[in-house]
Amino acid sequence: MKQWIKRKGTVYTVIGLFIALVIMAAIIVFFTGGSPRKAVIMIPPGATEASVRDTLAKYYGDAYAGRVMQGASFIGGKLHEKPGLYDIEEGTSLWRVIWRLNGRRQTPVKFTINNQRTRQDIVNAVAQKFYFTPEALDSVLNDADEMAEYGLTPENATALFLNNTHEALWSNDPKRVVHRIGKAYNQFWTxxxxxxxAKLNLKPEEVIIIASIAEEESTHADERGRIGRLYINRLQKGMRLQADPTVRFAMNDFTIRRVGRDMLMVESPYNTYRHEGLPPAPIRTVEPATVDAILNSAPSEDLYMCAKPDFSGYHVFTDSYSAHQQNALAYRKALNAKGIK
Incomplete structure (x- = not known):
């Protein structure tokens, strides 16, 4: 009898171990199946369980999406409450996919500020990398208290955007993204x-405005410092800048190759032919190197500049108006010879 009971207990033990192994094998198979392909999964704020499942199914099919949702539910996870962007590599185990989504282990988003001209161009370029809208970002730039943290105003807020690459999370709100950009701005302005x-009697944002004009004037980095110094000279003498790029900006037409006399009369605070001083804000995002070139530029007597007639993109500088007129005449003849209007 005892032997029978012992034998029966052994059978139950074997059966129990077998069941446990089957369960463990099922769990291993369930959780370790690799993702079928590389995908970027975006879960926006306010997502529902159904919308998360649909997003997963879009890339991985219904069966795999169902396994992810079941696995998350098994550990008490609610993926629809974990907004973010998740870059999932092909072959990532199911368990690791769930671990990333449920733990909000997001993939950072890199976004680049690179020679955008208008404010709309800037907010569009940044917002397209995140879940928020350009309008939401612009509202932060219009917040006087927010901009005051960087010594700026809503009007000149675009000075905050130096050409640079930043990193943030897709689920960050626009205020946090602006803080990220603003931190880099403050770090730059040592x-x-x-x-x-200050030695040039300029504020940081004013240097950036001058740099934006210098960059629009020339594609050659090695003369932008001198161009910036020229405009500083004109400011200090109370002369209008009379910078052609500000006219193009005022007209919102950057295809203009030859600024005509009638264009000089367009009414805009950005038109430096009609208004004294600097434009209200930069006319493009600028390279930090251009700002440094202007800050470190050698003193000069330059007051006028004109593009060289060889179309090299370089300029002729002078402090003489009569010499400038001769330079301008030579350039106009070159334009006429090429039929550029």
């Missing part, structure tokens, strides 16, 4: 740079 700007 005490040394601020002191150089």
């Amino acid at each position: 005490d040394e740079r601020k002191a150089k700007a």
Whole structure:
């Protein structure tokens, strides 16, 4: 009898172990199946369980999506409450997919500010990398208290955007993204740079505005510092800048190759032929190197500049108006010879 009971217990033990192994094997198979393909999964704020399942099914099919949702439910996860962007590589185990989504282990988003001209161009370029709208980002730029943290105003807020690459999370709200950009802006404006700007009787944002004009004037980085210094000279003498790029900006037409006399009369605070001083804000995002070139530029007597007639993109500089007229005449003849209007 005892032997029978012992034998029966052994059978139950074997059966129990077999069941446990089957369950463990099922769990391993369930959770370790690799993702069928690489995909970027985006779960927006306010998502529902059904919308998350649909997003997963779009890339992986209904069966795999169902396994992800079941696995998340098994550990008490609610993926629809975990907004973010998740870059899932092909072959990633099911368990790791669930671990990333449920733990909000997001893939950082890189976004680049690179020679955008208008405010709309800037907010569009940034917002397209995140879940929020350009309008939401613009509302932050219009917040006077927010901009005051960087010594700016809603009107000149675009000075915050230096050409650079930043990193943030897709689920960040626009205020946090602006703080990320603003942190880089504040780091750039060291005490040394601020002191150089002050020596020129300029605020940081004013140097950036001048840099934006210099970059629109020339594609050659090696003369932008001198161009910036020329405009500083004109400011200090109370002369209007009379910068052609500000006219193109005022007209919102960057295809204009030859600024005509009638264009000089367009009414806009950005038209430096009609208005004294600097435009209200930069006319493009600028390279930090251009700002440094202007801050470190050598003093000069330059007051006028004209493109060289060889179309090299370089300019002729002078402090003489009569010499400038001769330079301008030579350039106009070159334009006429090529039929450029």
